[in-house]
Amino acid sequence: xxxxxxxxxxxxxxxxxxxxxxxxxxxxxxxxxxxxxxxxxxxxxxxxxxxxxxxxxxxxxxxxxxxxxxxxxxxxxxxxxxxxxxxxxxxxxxxxxxxxxxxxxxxxxxxxxxxxxxxxxxxxxxxxxxxxxxxxxxxxxxxxxxxxxxxxxxxxxxxxxxxxxxxxxxxxxxxxxxxxxxxxxxxxxxxxxxxxxxxxxxxxxxxxxxxxxxxxxxxxxxxxxxxxxxxxxxxxxxxxxxxxxxxxxxxxxxxxxxxxxxxxxxxxxxxxxxxxxxxxxxxxxxxxxxxxxxxxxxxxxxxxxxxxxxxxxxxxxxxxxxxxxxxxxxxxxxxxxxxxxxxxxxxxxxxxxxxxxxxxxxxxxxxxxxxxxxxxxxxxxxxxxxxxxxxxxxxxxxxxxxxxxxxxxxxxxxxxxxxxxxxxxxxxxxxxxxxxxxxxxxxxxxxxxxxxxxxxxxxxxxxxxxxxxxxxxxxxxxxxxxxxxxxxxxxxxxxxxxxxxxxxxxxxxxxxxxxxxxxxxxxxxxxxxxxxxxxxxxxxxxxxxxxxxxxxxxxxxxxxxxxxxxxxxxxxxxxxxxxxxxxxxxxxxxxx
Amino acid sequence: xxxxxxxxxxxxxxxxxxxxxxxxxxxxxxxxxxxxxxxxxxxxxxxxxxxxxxxxxxxxxxxxxxxxxxxxxxxxxxxxxxxxxxxxxxxxxxxxxxxxxxxxxxxxxxxxxxxxxxxxxxxxxxxxxxxxxxxxxxxxxxxxxxxxxxxxxxxxxxxxxxxxxxxxxxxxxxxxxx
Numbered sequence: 181x182x183x184x185x186x187x188x189x190x191x192x193x194x195x196x197x198x199x200x201x202x203x204x205x206x207x208x209x210x211x212x213x214x215x216x217x218x219x220x221x222x223x224x225x226x227x228x229x230x231x232x233x234x235x236x237x238x239x240x241x242x243x244x245x246x247x248x249x250x251x252x253x254x255x256x257x258x259x260x261x262x263x264x265x266x267x268x269x270x271x272x273x274x275x276x277x278x279x280x281x282x283x284x285x286x287x288x289x290x291x292x293x294x295x296x297x298x299x300x301x302x303x304x305x306x307x308x309x310x311x312x313x314x315x316x317x318x319x320x321x322x323x324x325x326x327x328x329x330x331x332x333x334x335x336x337x338x339x340x341x342x343x344x345x346x347x348x349x350x351x352x353x354x355x356x357x358x359x360x361x362x363x364x365x366x367x368x369x370x371x372x373x374x375x376x377x378x379x380x381x382x383x384x385x386x387x388x389x390x391x392x393x394x395x396x397x398x399x400x401x402x403x404x405x406x407x408x409x410x411x412x413x414x415x416x417x418x419x420x421x422x423x424x425x426x427x428x429x430x431x432x433x434x435x436x437x438x439x440x441x442x443x444x445x446x447x448x449x450x451x452x453x454x455x456x457x458x459x460x461x462x463x464x465x466x467x468x469x470x471x472x473x474x475x476x477x478x479x480x481x482x483x484x485x486x487x488x489x490x491x492x493x494x495x496x497x498x499x500x501x502x503x504x505x506x507x508x509x510x511x512x513x514x515x516x517x518x519x520x521x522x523x524x525x526x527x528x529x530x531x532x533x534x535x536x537x538x539x540x541x542x543x544x545x546x547x548x549x550x551x552x553x554x555x556x557x558x559x560x561x562x563x564x565x566x567x568x569x570x571x572x573x574x575x576x577x578x579x580x581x582x583x584x585x586x587x588x589x590x591x592x593x594x595x596x597x598x599x600x601x602x603x604x605x606x607x608x609x610x611x612x613x614x615x616x617x618x619x620x621x622x623x624x625x626x627x628x629x630x631x632x633x634x635x636x637x638x639x640x641x642x643x644x645x646x647x648x649x650x651x652x653x654x655x656x657x658x659x660x661x662x663x664x665x666x667x668x669x670x671x672x673x674x675x676x677x678x679x680x681x682x683x684x685x686x687x688x689x690x691x692x693x694x695x696x697x698x699x700x701x702x703x704x705x706x707x708x709x710x711x712x713x714x715x716x717x718x719x720x721x722x723x724x725x726x727x728x729x730x731x732x733x734x735x736x737x738x739x740x741x742x743x744x745x746x747x748x749x750x751x752x753x754x755x756x757x758x759x760x761x762x763x764x765x766x767x768x769x770x771x772x
Numbered sequence: 773x774x775x776x777x778x779x780x781x782x783x784x785x786x787x788x789x790x791x792x793x794x795x796x797x798x799x800x801x802x803x804x805x806x807x808x809x810x811x812x813x814x815x816x817x818x819x820x821x822x823x824x825x826x827x828x829x830x831x832x833x834x835x836x837x838x839x840x841x842x843x844x845x846x847x848x849x850x851x852x853x854x855x856x857x858x859x860x861x862x863x864x865x866x867x868x869x870x871x872x873x874x875x876x877x878x879x880x881x882x883x884x885x886x887x888x889x890x891x892x893x894x895x896x897x898x899x900x901x902x903x904x905x906x907x908x909x910x911x912x913x914x915x916x917x918x919x920x921x922x923x924x925x926x927x928x929x930x931x932x933x934x935x936x937x938x939x940x941x942x943x944x945x946x947x948x949x950x
Contacts, residue, residue, distance in 0.1 A: 189935060191935065192931070192934050192935035192938050193916075193931050193934075196909065196915075196916070196934075198915065198916050198931065222949075223937045223946075223949050224935075224939070224942060226948070227941045227949055228910050228938065229892065229909075230891050230941075230945065231895070231911055231941070232910050232913075234892070234911065235888065236785065236911075237788065238785050239784040239785050239787070239788035239802075240788075240802060240923035241790075241806065242783055243784050243802060243805060243806060244777060244780045244781050246806055247806045247809040247810060248776070248777050249779050249782065249785075250806060250810055251776065251809075251813050254810060254813075254814070269901035370844065492790060605845075668852075
């Protein structure tokens with residue numbers, strides 16, 4: 181800064197008399213010598229004079245009074261606050277802030293879970309009060325848990341056979357499965373279940389069996405299952421990842437063979453995904469699973485919500501998609517047909533609940549063995565009842581299994597569908613006469629029929645009037661099924677109950693087997709109805725028998741076992757379970 | 773409380789004028805003035821006597837005014853009808869007449885309303901830290917030390933800001949100062 185600039189800088193201070201005497205003298209000399217500086221000084225002085233000449237404004241006359249009034253009020257408030265020990269409503273402010281924080285946190289968590297459900301840790305971090313010693317999870321679960329939410333207990337695309345046995349109808353891939361389905365599934369938790377609830381089976385890969393086991397000790401049952409799988413040379417999948425919570429769905433095991441992957445879906449649900457090398461392995465495992473299931477002291481019946489299954493007619497032969505109204509009509513026909521065929525309307529949730537309360541072991545067994553859940557009016561004759569069980573030639577279990585194995589190896593699905601027009605779709609037009617034999621005999625006969633027809637009829641879920649088609653179905657199979665529904669070529673027209681049929685290499689069964697009112701499918705249907713109507717533990721008997729049959733011979737190698745927690749809280753139900761298991765033991769002894 | 777009433781009566785005009793120059797909206801200026809006195813009353817026990825009372829009072833009022841201006845955003849307190857709005861009202865005219873009678877000066881008496889409007893507008897266009905220094909010096913006739921006490925700035929900074937503010941006003945009001 182030059183000397184002149186310094187002088188310029190000090191002009192205001194010189195004007196205000198804020199400079200020292202020495203500096204004032206220097207500035208004065210500079211002003212005398214430099215007219216430009218002097219002119220600048222005049223300008224600053226003029227500005228100062230202008231500002232000083234501005235009129236002053238007096239404060240409002242009431243300003244002092246207002247200030248004093250406010251001061252008095254403030255002092256009064258301060259005194260009262262001091263007397264109260266705190267500022268007025270201060271706790272409300274804290275409370276409001278805490279509430280807002282809680283709401284914001286909750287909303288944030290919900291939004292996070294909604295947007296990134298796969299990131300929500302649900303693996304081992306979720307502890308279950310029911311699993312005091314949770315079994316180590318195999319695969320990804322061992323290394324931190326996976327958050328697969330693919331499974332479930334029956335959804336739109338899964339088909340329930342009434343006893344927790346389901347087959348997926350559509351393969352959407354695990355990538356399509358989101359936590360949304362899982363969360364929706366929580367609302368479908370069985371009665372009495374606490375905690376996490378049930379994740380429904382909304383999307384299952386095609387051809388995948390789903391076994392649902394309700395157990396009061398999920399960890400124990402899981403260990404049982406894992407031991408069973410190990411005995412069958414099915415090893416756990418070891419995940420390479422060691423991260424605590426890999427946000428990836430469970431690996432698809434299909435095609436790998438002889439592997440399983442167990443993971444905890446919720447605190448109350450463990451799912452085991454199995455990929456076996458052969459269908460026979462699956463059959464063996466399923467038989468063992470049935471045994472494990474019967475050991476449980478809780479009701480194994482599928483809850484109504486889980487029985488929701490896809491009911492969609494197949495594509496028409498001309499390739500046109502059926503209209504929505506046609507689907508509705510079909511459902512109506514099915515319902516009516518079922519009512520006609522069994523002499524009773526299709527069970528609804530209401531009847532299910534009603535029967536659940538009133539059921540007892542004998543009635544359940546009778547319904548299971550009888551005509552589709554019709555009320556038992558007296559001794560019934562299996563040879564003459566509506567199921568036509570008496571017309572079936574008794575076969576030994578060994579024969580059945582041998583023949584089934586042979587068929588399973590030699591029967592590619594589909595191409596021989598024309599040999600079996602209408603498939604095994606049968607109907608029961610009239611309720612059978614009163615039975616003359618004990619129900620267990622009828623049931624035994626029916627079981628043989630089920631075994632006999634297991635490879636032709638894949639899935640029947642009469643409880644929801646749903647016919648499921650075995651995976652690998654082709655257009656001809658759909659055609660037959662369509663014809664079975666609406667009548668026509670190859671189909672039994674106007675049948676009371678439409679049942680899905682799989683084209684088989686075996687020649688069609690004799691007319692006596694596929695005619696109205698007989699056939700194993702009807703027995704299976706009856707069992708399903710009984711299971712649903714009873715709704716209690718006694719349905720284990722019926723469901724166990726029905727469960728055994730459906731997929732024999734099917735080329736299914738993938739299976740999902742879902743272990744759901746169900747508490748033993750109802751003493752009445754426990755008693756029913758005991759009674760049902762006792763009856764089952766007696767019947768098994770009689771069968772042997 | 774009575775003593776405080778005397779203090780309010782003594783300094784209310786000066787505080788109000790300063791606030792009004794900083795914030796041309798009269799209602800806001802009144803509110804800020806009252807707030808400044810109330811805050812002074814609340815903090816009266818904090819006054820240690822190291823500075824003059826009125827500089828302490830001015831400091832409270834100046835801080836309140838600057839804080840209010842910052843809270844109000846970057847929007848300046850620019851009246852749509854101009855600074856003469858509060859001066860053009862009947863009460864203000866009466867007040868101004870009384871003030872003129874109290875402090876009659878030849879320049880003030882000669883200043884037209886237009887010139888006052890232009891000076892007030894030029895003053896309002898200054899940044900608030902420059903404006904405050906000019907107001908305290910040229911209108912409240914504080915010395916640099918008092919201004920430093922009010923603003924909390926060093927005296928050198930006050931000197932610099934005052935010079936720059938006057939130069940800016942000289943440039944804005946060049947036709948009036950020549």
